[in-house]
Amino acid sequence: MSLKELANRLQEDFATGLIKAVEWRGELAVTVMRDRLHEVAQFLHNDPAMDFDYIVHVSSVDWPDDEERFEVVYEFYSIRKRHRIRLKTRVPESDCIVDSLTDLWKGADFMEREVYDMMGIRFRNHPDLRRILLPDDYTEGYPLRKDFPLRGKGWRDTFEFLDETAR
Amino acid sequence: MAFEDQRTTVYKLDPAHPGSETLPTLRSEELLLNMGPQHPATHGVLKVILELEGERLVKSTPVLGFLHRGVEKLAEDGTYHQFIPHTDRLDYVCAMYNNFAYCRAVEKLMNITLPDRAEYLRTIVAEVQRIIGHQFWLGTQALDIGAMTVFFYCFRDREILMDWFDELCGARLTTSWYRIGGVERDFTASLLDKLKQFLDYFPPKIDEYVIFLEKNRIWVGRTKGVAIISAEDAVSFGLSGPTLRGSGVDYDLRKAEPYSAYPKCEFSVPLGKNGDTYDRYWIRVQELYESVKIIRQCLEQMQEGPIMADVPSVTLPPKQRVFTNLESMIQQFKLFSQGFDAPPGEIYCGTEAHKGELGFYIVSTGGGKPYRLKIRAPSFIHMGAFDHMSRGYMISDAVTIFGTYDIVMGECDR
Numbered sequence: 001m002s003l004k005e006l007a008n009r010l011q012e013d014f015a016t017g018l019i020k021a022v023e024w025r026g027e028l029a030v031t032v033m034r035d036r037l038h039e040v041a042q043f044l045h046n047d048p049a050m051d052f053d054y055i056v057h058v059s060s061v062d063w064p065d066d067e068e069r070f071e072v073v074y075e076f077y078s079i080r081k082r083h084r085i086r087l088k089t090r091v092p093e094s095d096c097i098v099d100s101l102t103d104l105w106k107g108a109d110f111m112e113r114e115v116y117d118m119m120g121i122r123f124r125n126h127p128d129l130r131r132i133l134l135p136d137d138y139t140e141g142y143p144l145r146k147d148f149p150l151r152g153k154g155w156r157d158t159f160e161f162l163d164e165t166a167r
Numbered sequence: 168m169a170f171e172d173q174r175t176t177v178y179k180l181d182p183a184h185p186g187s188e189t190l191p192t193l194r195s196e197e198l199l200l201n202m203g204p205q206h207p208a209t210h211g212v213l214k215v216i217l218e219l220e221g222e223r224l225v226k227s228t229p230v231l232g233f234l235h236r237g238v239e240k241l242a243e244d245g246t247y248h249q250f251i252p253h254t255d256r257l258d259y260v261c262a263m264y265n266n267f268a269y270c271r272a273v274e275k276l277m278n279i280t281l282p283d284r285a286e287y288l289r290t291i292v293a294e295v296q297r298i299i300g301h302q303f304w305l306g307t308q309a310l311d312i313g314a315m316t317v318f319f320y321c322f323r324d325r326e327i328l329m330d331w332f333d334e335l336c337g338a339r340l341t342t343s344w345y346r347i348g349g350v351e352r353d354f355t356a357s358l359l360d361k362l363k364q365f366l367d368y369f370p371p372k373i374d375e376y377v378i379f380l381e382k383n384r385i386w387v388g389r390t391k392g393v394a395i396i397s398a399e400d401a402v403s404f405g406l407s408g409p410t411l412r413g414s415g416v417d418y419d420l421r422k423a424e425p426y427s428a429y430p431k432c433e434f435s436v437p438l439g440k441n442g443d444t445y446d447r448y449w450i451r452v453q454e455l456y457e458s459v460k461i462i463r464q465c466l467e468q469m470q471e472g473p474i475m476a477d478v479p480s481v482t483l484p485p486k487q488r489v490f491t492n493l494e495s496m497i498q499q500f501k502l503f504s505q506g507f508d509a510p511p512g513e514i515y516c517g518t519e520a521h522k523g524e525l526g527f528y529i530v531s532t533g534g535g536k537p538y539r540l541k542i543r544a545p546s547f548i549h550m551g552a553f554d555h556m557s558r559g560y561m562i563s564d565a566v567t568i569f570g571t572y573d574i575v576m577g578e579c580d581r
Contacts, residue, residue: 024512025275054418055405056517057543059528073541075515075528079402079418086515107405110551118239133232133580143240144539150244 003028006085009049014040029086037072037089038099044076044085045104052076052085055101058111060119062146069093070121074101091121100126118144197225202565204233210307210569211576215553217565224557224565229550234580242540246506247273247347248483250540255341257542258578260303261521263296263332265578266345268518271426272527273347275516276509277481283428284472285349290428291465292335292344294458295362298369299328300521300573301451301458305376308448308570314386317379324372331361348482349475363466366459373455380448390444394556394568397442404552407545408523409450410572414442420519432464444571451573454521481507506535515543522546522573546572546579 007021007028017036022029032040044052056075063069068090077084091098100123101108112123113132120142123129131138141148203214212233218226238257242250254269255262267289274281281289306321329339335358336344336351344351354362380386396406398414411418419436421429437453439446475482483502484495509531517526523545530539549572557568 025278025514027514029513053402055403056515056524057526057528057541059539059541061530061539073528079416082423084515086513105405106400106403106555107548107551110548111405114547131232133235135232143237148240150240 003083006050006083010040010043013043027084027086029088031088031090034089034091034098037087038101041074041076041087041101041104044087049081051078051081054079055105055107055111056084058101058108058115060115060121060144062119062144064146066090067092070096070119072098072115072121076105096120097122097124099124102126118142120145200562204230210574211579213550213569213574213576213579215565217562219562222561222563224560224562227554227557227565229553231547231550231576232580234576236581238581239540239542242537244536246503246535247509247537248503248506250537251345251347252341252343255343256577257544257581258520258522258525258546258575259340260575261296261300262340262342263292263344264300264518264520265525266343267293267296267427268516268520268525269527270345270347271518272514272516272529273509275514276512276529276531277347277478277507279348279476279478279481281349281476282473284353284469285474285476286428287465287469288350288354288474289345290432291362291462291469292350293427294461294465295328295331297458297521298455299325301455302328304451304521304570304573305448308567308573309380309386311566311570312386312389314380314383317376320372320376320379324369327361327365327368331358331365334358334361346475346483348478349473352486353474359466362462366463370456370459373452377452387445389564389567390448392441393444393560393564394571395441395443396552396556400552400555401442404555405548406523406552407548408519408521408573409447409454410523410545410549412436412450413439413447415439420517420524424517426518428465428468429461431468432461434461434464444567447571451521508534509537517543520545522575522578523549525578542581544578544581546574546576547581549574550579 003023010030011018014036017033017040019031019033044050054077056077059073061071061073063071070091072089072091074087075084076087089098098121100112102112110132112126113129115121116123116129117131117133130136140153198219200217200219201214202217204212214230216228216230217224238253241253251266251269254265257265302321302325306318310318332342333339336342396414398416401411401414402416415438417436417438422436434457437450439450479498484498488495489499511531511533513530515526515528517524524543525545526543528541529537532538553568557565
């Protein structure tokens with residue numbers, strides 16, 4: 001199935017949930033509404049013509065100037081059909097939660113935990129939503145958000161260092 | 168003398184009290200055991216909380232992140248060229264393949280095609296890196312399980328290739344030899360000679376490794392039938408590389424989405440049957456033979472030609488010109504300090520590294536720096552299946568299961 005056919009098929013089945021489909025550099029990226037995400041993913045996973053059985057990665061992008069600030073990105077691949085698709089959805093900062101896809105792809109467990117850890121997006125029905133790379137008691141926020149400073153929050157300057165040259 | 172032990176009194180049956188024949192039941196509960204983060208067999212700093220029932224694993228919870236350095240955040244601060252040395256530090260055992268995967272992703276973003284010679288050079292070095300990776304894996308995995316001899320043999324042969332890398336790019340581990348749009352320098356006659364010598368020397372050595380392991384009853388007993396994962400589960404967990412192919416799933420990006428010089432080479436992708444540790448070992452050994460085959464074919468087919476794509480706005484000028492020509496020097500300076508102007512858009516590009524699918528997802532909003540760079544690290548995703556694969560096995564098998572993923576924490580924690 002070519003990318004165009006794939007997009008058309010999605011368009012037919014989810015006329016209301018689909019926001020846009022973009023093809024760039026030979027890749028298809030489909031943006032769906034947040035409340036239809038699980039439904040679309042289920043269709044991609046179960047439909048025999050789609051057959052996306054392999055989850056490649058779950059990622060997130062922060063767009064601080066947009067109304068719906070965060071973008072959750074899923075990438076799926078079909079090992080039998082040899083095609084791939086990128087599924088995206090937008091989440092506002094005030095209600096930072098999407099449906100978890102762990103019931104469809106088992107690998108989504110760790111990947112979604114990483115997104116939660118790094119970007120602070122929560123996943124509904126996730127079996128074990130905890131921080132994964134950062135310590136459990138880390139309270140300084142979510143490091144991959146654009147408002148998280150790259151060079152730390154200045155607490156390093158509060159330490160008093162011995163001036164070796166003064167002696 | 169009527170001496171009665173106190174214990175005997177407690178357990179003595181007394182017909183007068185009908186309830187007294189029930190003995191006090193022993194309390195049983197699961198034992199919680201922390202493994203790591205400083206355990207030698209965890210290949211770095213990995214901690215796993217094991218719930219044990221006797222010696223059986225009931226549940227295991229990996230605790231990751233001891234080596235988290237925020238590479239993805241760092242990427243947002245530097246130009247595309249500046250990120251190449253960071254990729255060396257992901258999977259520090261196999262830096263070349265990380266460079267390769269990253270450069271391919273940026274080339275896809277910039278829509279650059281490479282000259283033939285560059286593609287061949289890349290493929291050759293990538294396959295040499297695959298051999299190094301598999302040797303390293305074979306040696307340490309066997310050492311973890313207790314077969315020490317093969318470790319020394321693997322590292323002896325790995326050292327030859329490490330010296331070869333040293334001669335190629337001046338570093339053994341942190342190589343940074345790949346460039347966006349090509350490679351840093353061409354092979355010299357001495358490098359070619361040494362590589363050809365190695366190709367003749369190496370295949371009999373693989374046979375040697377195999378003899379050491381497969382004649383070792385303990386090693387075979389500890390790998391056959393351990394950590395079995397079905398094909399369906401392996402796909403659902405997103406496993407890749409030999410870990411996935413061990414379960415018989417035919418998914419190799421070198422074949423599925425051919426890149427570089429791979430479509431011009433003939434090689435086969437070995438597949439396992441049972442999905443156990445032994446099958447994954449067998450696949451890696453077979454891949455050693457295949458890598459030798461690929462390198463041989465590349466060396467035969469390779470023609471003279473440029474080693475860098477000619478896209479002056481993106482690719483670096485040749486080093487000799489930088490020192491003698493003013494324009495080239497300015498070009499080099501601008502590319503490294505400001506970077507090149509990437510088109511807005513997003514791409515994902517996966518590459519079949521020796522551990523599995525190493526992918527880079529890059530979001531660009533134009534300008535010289537990536538807006539967001541996500542690394543799909545196979546080690547991290549494989550750890551997601553650890554709990555599933557370890558349930559019901561013995562505690563000593565936990566080490567075998569880490570080993571079978573070929574896990575490197577630098578890549579897992581990023």
